[in-house]
Amino acid sequence: MLxxxxxxCDVQTDETELTPGGEAHLTRHGPGSDDDAFHDYLxxxxxxxxVHFERWRHGYGCGKWFLAARDTRTLEVFGTYEAQTTExxxxxxxxxxxxxxxxxxxx
Amino acid sequence: xxxxLATPVTALGGxxxxxxxxVREMPAQGMIxxxxxxxxxxxxxAATGVAGVDMPAQRAAECxxxxxxLWMAPDELLxxxxxxxxxxxxxxxxxxxxxxxALVTDVSDARAMFELRGxxxxxxxxxxxxxxxxxxxxxxxxxxxxxxxxxxxxxxxxSETAAQxxxxxxVARYVFDLLKTAAQPGSAVGFH
Ligand SMILES: [Zn+2]
Numbered sequence: 001m002l003x004x005x006x007x008x009c010d011v012q013t014d015e016t017e018l019t020p021g022g023e024a025h026l027t028r029h030g031p032g033s034d035d036d037a038f039h040d041y042l043x044x045x046x047x048x049x050x051v052h053f054e055r056w057r058h059g060y061g062c063g064k065w066f067l068a069a070r071d072t073r074t075l076e077v078f079g080t081y082e083a084q085t086t087e088x089x090x091x092x093x094x095x096x097x098x099x100x101x102x103x104x105x106x107x
Numbered sequence: 108x109x110x111x112l113a114t115p116v117t118a119l120g121g122x123x124x125x126x127x128x129x130v131r132e133m134p135a136q137g138m139i140x141x142x143x144x145x146x147x148x149x150x151x152x153a154a155t156g157v158a159g160v161d162m163p164a165q166r167a168a169e170c171x172x173x174x175x176x177l178w179m180a181p182d183e184l185l186x187x188x189x190x191x192x193x194x195x196x197x198x199x200x201x202x203x204x205x206x207x208x209a210l211v212t213d214v215s216d217a218r219a220m221f222e223l224r225g226x227x228x229x230x231x232x233x234x235x236x237x238x239x240x241x242x243x244x245x246x247x248x249x250x251x252x253x254x255x256x257x258x259x260x261x262x263x264x265x266s267e268t269a270a271q272x273x274x275x276x277x278v279a280r281y282v283f284d285l286l287k288t289a290a291q292p293g294s295a296v297g298f299h
Contacts, residue, residue, distance in 0.1 A: 008181050009252075010165060012244075014237035017253055060259050061252040062180035 004056060005080045008064040021055030024067045025086060049073050051096055051103055053088060056080075069096060115190055118219045118279035126290035128225030132283065133271070136173060136220050137193035139186040141200065143209030150209055153200040158186050168250040168263040177250050177261065185261075185273075190215060219279035221286060223270040229299035232262060232270065234289040240299055242267075256285050 002015040022045060029041040046052070052072045057065045067085070069078040069092050078095045081088070088105070096103055115135035124130040139157070143150045151162050154176055160169040163178040170177075175187040188196045193215050200211045223231065233240040238253040245251055247264040254260060255274065258281060262272040274282045 011251070012239060016237055060254045062183070064180065 002070070002075050002077070004066075004068050004070075004077060006058045006061060006064070007066050007080055007082050008062045009058065011061070013058060013061060017058065017060040019057040019059035021057055021065065024053040024055045025088070046106065048106070051078070051100060051105075055083065071100075115216075118276045119283055122283055124283070124287045124290065126287065126292050127227045127295055128223045128231050128290050130283065130286045130290060131222045131224075132279070133220040133222050135190040136215065136218075137186075137188040137190045137196065138213075138215045138218050138273070139188070139193065139197055139200065140179075140212045140214050141184045141186050141209065142182055143204070143207065145182060145184065147207065147209075149203055149207050153203040153209075153211075154184055154186055156203070157188055157196040157200060163250075166249050166251070168248055170265070177263070179250070179252060179261070185214075217276050218273055219276045219282070221272040221274075221283065223272065223286065223290075224268060225290075226268055227290075227295055227299075228264070228268065228270045230296050231286065231289045232272075233299065234296070235285055236260070236262075242299070255282055258282065 003012050004018060006013050026041065029037040050071055050073055052070060054068050055065055056068055057063065065083040066080050067083050068080045069088060070076060076099065078099065079092045081092055117132055117135055119132045121134065122132045141154055155162060158174045158176045160171050160174060160176055163169045163176045166178050168177050169175055170187065173187060173189045177185040177187065179185050193213050197211055197213050204211060229240045235255040236253045238251045239245065245264065247266050250261055250263040252261045258274060258278045260272055260274040260282060262270055264270045272282065
């Protein structure tokens with residue numbers, strides 16, 4: 001069972017109260033991009049065994065999207081944060097490095 | 108014009124059940140969804156003017172009889188008022204918010220509301236929701252939006268022996284039956 005903290009409600013939410021939104025921090029490649037970039041934007045997703053960044057929506061609650069950093073293998077949650085950011089904030093990255101020394105974010 | 112207002116018809120006609128707790132469909136309740144910047148003074152004035160209670164803090168349910176303000180989201184309140192004052196309340200709020208970005212919607216007839224009374228209500232609700240029903244996490248006066256089995260619901264405890272549940276009217280029967288089942292005599296779990 002996965003429990004995530006909604007940063008808008010400041011409340012712990014069960015996975016079943018949330019709507020999963022897939023990988024976070026995607027860069028949009030739209031009109032003007034080449035076919036490969038557009039293809040990857042549409043279809044290619046990271047699927048790591050370990051640290052991952054995801055979008056979740058508090059669907060049965062406030063309805064807001066937020067982002068989460070967690071370990072896909074252990075379900076350990078490093079932190080959640082508001083969706084209005086293009087990169088994971090420093091305190092989230094610090095929390096991950098604290099638990100996973102040597103971890104670096106794939107680009 | 109000036110015909111008498113239609114008598115409100117609730118979803119279940121005031122259905123009742125007595126078990127581990129008593130479950131009662133409450134009479135028609137005025138409910139106005141108010142969306143906008145909750146820090147904006149005109150919005151605060153519109154909400155508190157109708158409800159006659161203070162602006163709720165995050166997740167709070169500020170209630171006084173049939174009036175109240177429920178914190179639903181960072182940009183959403185549910186304004187409670189007597190059912191037959193709803194149209195007037197919407198009009199007065201619209202007037203105050205006319206030149207601001209805000210949304211005022213009468214949702215009274217799109218919702219159903221239940222009251223639970225009795226000692227075991229935390230356990231009864233905990234059978235149906237994944238929300239943490241402990242007193243430390245959900246003290247009286249705090250609203251929780253979550254799900255009851257398969258449908259969305261919002262609920263709060265007025266005290267340790269009285270709670271209110273709001274759901275969509277279209278699932279009123281489903282929610283009432285869920286609550287009945289969870290409150291079946293002999294099914295106490297004694298967890299909370
Ligand atoms: Zn939330």
